Amino acid sequence: MDYYSSWLIILITVALSAFFSGIEIAFITASKLRIELKSKQGSFIARILSVYVKEPSRFISTTLVGNNIVLVIYGIFMGAVLEGAIRGILPVSYQNEAVILLVQTFISTAFVLVFGEFLPKILFRSNPDQMLFGFALLFQGFYYLFIPVSRLVEWISVNIIALVTRVRPQKQKSYAFTRLDLDHYITESANMDLEEDADIDAEMFKNALDFDKLKARDCMVPRTEVVAIELEEPIDELYKLFLESGHSKILVYKDSIDNIIGYVHQVDMFKHPKQIKNILIPIIMVTESAPANELLKKFTAERKSIALILDEFGGTAGIVTLEDVIEEIIGDIDDEHDVEELLEKELGNGEYEFSARLEVDYLNENYTLEIPEGDYDTLGGFIISHHEDIPDAGETLTIEHFEITILKKEGARIDEVRLKVLEQEE
Numbered sequence: 271m272d273y274y275s276s277w278l279i280i281l282i283t284v285a286l287s288a289f290f291s292g293i294e295i296a297f298i299t300a301s302k303l304r305i306e307l308k309s310k311q312g313s314f315i316a317r318i319l320s321v322y323v324k325e326p327s328r329f330i331s332t333t334l335v336g337n338n339i340v341l342v343i344y345g346i347f348m349g350a351v352l353e354g355a356i357r358g359i360l361p362v363s364y365q366n367e368a369v370i371l372l373v374q375t376f377i378s379t380a381f382v383l384v385f386g387e388f389l390p391k392i393l394f395r396s397n398p399d400q401m402l403f404g405f406a407l408l409f410q411g412f413y414y415l416f417i418p419v420s421r422l423v424e425w426i427s428v429n430i431i432a433l434v435t436r437v438r439p440q441k442q443k444s445y446a447f448t449r450l451d452l453d454h455y456i457t458e459s460a461n462m463d464l465e466e467d468a469d470i471d472a473e474m475f476k477n478a479l480d481f482d483k484l485k486a487r488d489c490m491v492p493r494t495e496v497v498a499i500e501l502e503e504p505i506d507e508l509y510k511l512f513l514e515s516g517h518s519k520i521l522v523y524k525d526s527i528d529n530i531i532g533y534v535h536q537v538d539m540f541k542h543p544k545q546i547k548n549i550l551i552p553i554i555m556v557t558e559s560a561p562a563n564e565l566l567k568k569f570t571a572e573r574k575s576i577a578l579i580l581d582e583f584g585g586t587a588g589i590v591t592l593e594d595v596i597e598e599i600i601g602d603i604d605d606e607h608d609v610e611e612l613l614e615k616e617l618g619n620g621e622y623e624f625s626a627r628l629e630v631d632y633l634n635e636n637y638t639l640e641i642p643e644g645d646y647d648t649l650g651g652f653i654i655s656h657h658e659d660i661p662d663a664g665e666t667l668t669i670e671h672f673e674i675t676i677l678k679k680e681g682a683r684i685d686e687v688r689l690k691v692l693e694q695e696e
Contacts, residue, residue, distance in 0.1 A: 279343065279347050280351065283343050283344035286336065287387070288385060290412075291390050294329075294330065294337075295391045300402045302323050306323065316403075318406050318407075318410055328420075329409075332409070332420050335419050341382065341386075344386075348378040352373070352377055353370060357370070482563050484562035485560065485562060486556050486558055486562060486565055486577075486590055487558035489562060489590055489598050490587065492588045492648075493527065493586045494683055496589055497511065497517055498521035498522065498527050498530065499546065501550075503546065505544065505545060508534065508539075512539065518535065518537075519535050520533060520534055530555075530586055532550040532553050534546060551574075553577065553578050554576070555578045556578075556579060562595055562598060575591055576592070612624075612627055616637070620692075621690045622688070623687070623688050624649055625649075626684040626685055627649070629647055630646065642670060650684040650687075653667065653669065653674060653687070657669070663678060672692060673689075674688070674689050
């Protein structure tokens with residue numbers, strides 16, 4: 271065969287090796303969930319790929335057989351082409367079979383590694399879904415071409431394993447997608463320019479995936495906003511408290527709010543109780559670190575919708591309602607413990623007006639303020655933790671890289687502040 275025909279075969283085999291290497295990495299990294307969804311929507315290409323998702327061994331064996339065949343052909347022709355060139359370059363004293371073979375091996379291996387392995391894998395990995403769908407029909411052709419060989423290879427492999435281990439490999443069920451695939455798909459969907467309803471659905475699924483990481487402290491109403499009554503208070507005081515607060519449930523404590531012993535429901539007021547203890551209902555108690563999904567199970571098992579959150583010292587940290595837990599999945603639900611319209615205003619030039627009850631994580635995420643994290647959840651907690659006492663209204667403080675002015679207080683609680691981001695020294 272002439273010189274140019276040999277190089278043509280070499281280039282074709284390297285291209286095919288690049289194809290098999292690239293399509294393999296694309297199959298491994300592509301979104302299996304996206305393939306299944308498109309298959310259900312009627313995509314012909316997706317239906318082809320769906321077969322391989324369910325039986326990945328078919329896909330992998332085809333790529334391995336194909337790659338090995340073209341590499342053998344590549345080696346034969348590349349060796350023949352290189353031998354003449356090497357003999358023409360090397361000094362006569364070095365022209366022995368061992369040296370020529372060594373140089374042939376080095377050059378041919380380096381060439382196929384770069385152009386048949388590294389570059390195609392980088393290219394296919396950068397956009398696996400599009401590459402996999404784009405070359406699916408070509409791959410299907412090779413699959414049918416190599417069926418006899420690939421099936422034979424699979425049969426031999428299975429029998430060798432059975433012979434050595436005395437255990438015949440069982441055909442494992444392949445899942446179309448994993449939790450990681452679903453999380454990746456939802457993240458991609460949330461970042462795409464979709465309709466509002468689709469954005470909401472993506473966010474809901476994302477919340478559901480993250481739900482098992484959620485703790486009770488992440489969805490609780492803090493103790494400063496808890497409405498409670500002392501056990502020995504007259505029943506008339508309880509009645510007034512229901513009217514003033516608008517809540518359907520009110521906590522009951524003995525001596526101190528750190529000693530919550532239960533709660534009362536407004537519907538029980540129709541029983542005309544003489545004392546609060548006559549209608550007292552035991553309350554679920556959990557720690558701040560309790561998983562939210564376990565708390566949801568407790569709500570369901572005990573048929574209750576409110577729980578007391580205890581801090582590390584056994585005192586009251588806050589409360590969590592069933593609505594608060596569900597909100598973490600489906601979004602905001604208007605409920606009686608929600609605070610309406612917390613102040614949140616951007617004034618420009620690095621100045622903001624905020625409610626001190628806004629969470630530090632929320633402010634950092636939405637305004638990139640880089641407020642340091644600590645043993646506090648809210649902006650008010652951040653201020654108090656860096657100040658020796660509770661500042662007065664109108665007082666201006668400098669904390670970290672912020673200038674904070676107290677705009678409004680309610681009793682001993684900071685309510686609203688103006689925050690200015692100061693320029694940080696290099």
